[in-house]
Structures are given as structure tokens and as C-alpha cells.
Amino acid sequence: MTDIMDIIRAVLVGIGGTIILDIYAFLLQRLFGVPATNWQMVGRWLGHMPGGNFIQTNLGQVRPVLGEHVLGWAFHYGIGIGYGLLLVSIWGSKWLFEPGITEPLILALVLLVLPYFIMMPGMGMGIAGSQTPKPFVTRLKSMIGHSIFGIGMYLTARLLAAAA
Numbered sequence: 001m002t003d004i005m006d007i008i009r010a011v012l013v014g015i016g017g018t019i020i021l022d023i024y025a026f027l028l029q030r031l032f033g034v035p036a037t038n039w040q041m042v043g044r045w046l047g048h049m050p051g052g053n054f055i056q057t058n059l060g061q062v063r064p065v066l067g068e069h070v071l072g073w074a075f076h077y078g079i080g081i082g083y084g085l086l087l088v089s090i091w092g093s094k095w096l097f098e099p100g101i102t103e104p105l106i107l108a109l110v111l112l113v114l115p116y117f118i119m120m121p122g123m124g125m126g127i128a129g130s131q132t133p134k135p136f137v138t139r140l141k142s143m144i145g146h147s148i149f150g151i152g153m154y155l156t157a158r159l160l161a162a163a164a
Contacts (some may be wrong), residue, residue, distance in 0.1 A: 006093040009160050013096070014084020016106070016156025021149040034141075037158070043072030045123050057124045083107065084153060091145050097164065099157035102152075108150030115142050 025036040045056055047065030056062050065071070088096060091103045116128040116139070125131050129138030 006088065006096060009096045009157075010084045010088035011081050011086065012084070012160060013153045013156045014081040015077065017084065017149045017151075017153035017160070018080030020152025020155065021080075021145060024148045025145070031092065037076075037145075038105060039072030039076050040069040041072065042075055042119070043070065045067035045070055045119075046075055050117040055122050055124070059123050080149070083111065084151070087153060089137060096157055099154055099160050101154045104150040104157075105147060106150075108146040108153070109143070112146055 028034040029036045041059050044062060044065055045059055047068050048056065048062060049138050053062075087104055090107070095103060120129050120138075121127050125138070126135075129135045129142070132138045
């Protein structure tokens with residue numbers, strides 16, 4: 001990234017991808033009853049980390065933390081922004097003006113290692129959701145969600161490039 005405008009565009013790409021993912025999750029929940037990620041629980045998990053508690057075996061039974069809902073949503077959007085910055089750091093600022101769909105999809109799918117091997121185990125769901133009632137469904141939801149996020153980053157970049 002060569003200038004502040006590229007950084008701003010990369011941040012917007014991450015935010016746009018996250019918004020598209022949230023719209024997708026909202027529609028799945030409203031139309032088909034598929035539960036969306038509970039960002040409040042993510043905030044609770046994060047909120048206990050400063051006390052050295054990185055792994056929760058039963059997060060629902062853990063003491064709530066002040067502002068956990070806001071913390072979870074801020075983390076969600078912060079991760080989206082980080083992915084947008086990482087995307088442009090890897091593929092360069094030129095991608096912002098000539099976006100392709102392959103790059104954000106590769107990044108989004110490769111970064112499944114984070115929820116599979118850090119978030120899910122840390123929140124008591126086991127590696128790649130192995131301790132959930134339907135591990136395959138948990139993994140598939142994450143994979144589709146990350147793909148939707150990647151598509152959202154691409155669409156946001158296309159919109160920004162057209163406006164430039």
C-alpha cells in the first residue's frame with residue numbers, strides 16, 4: 001500500500017465484505033431459521049482473555065463481561081478490516097483498481113484456519129467445531145460464510161473502483 005487512500009480503500013473493502021456477510025446471515029436467519037453467529041458470546045470469550053482464560057469449555061455458563069455484545073461486534077468488524085488490509089498487502093494496491101474475485105476468495109478460505117483452530121476451540125466447540133452437535137454443518141457454515149465475505153470484499157472493491 002503506497003498511500004493513505006489505499007489504506008482507506010482496503011479498510012472499506014473489509015467493512016464492505018463484513019456488511020455483505022451480515023446481510024447474508026440476517027437473511028438466512030429470517031428466511032430459513034439458520035442461527036447467526038452470536039457475537040455477544042464472542043465478546044464474552046474475548047472479555048475473559050485479560051484474566052488469562054483463553055479456553056472456555058462451556059461459554060454459556062461463564063460469567064458475562066461488561067460490554068460483551070459491543071466487544072463481539074467490534075471484534076467482528078475489526079477482523080473484517082484486518083482481512084481487507086491483508087488482502088491489499090498481499091496482492092498490492094493495484095488490486096483495488098482492478099479487483100478480481102480469486103484473491104479475496106483465496107484469502108477468505110485460507111483464513112478459515114483462525115475460526116477452526118483458534119476461535120472454535122477457544123469457545124468450547126472443539127477443533128473445527130468437532131464438539132458441536134453437527135460438526136459438518138458448523139464447518140460448512142464457516143466455509144460458506146467466509147466465501148460470502150470474500151465475495152463481499154470483491155463487490156466492495158468493484159464499487160470503489162467504479163467510483164474512483
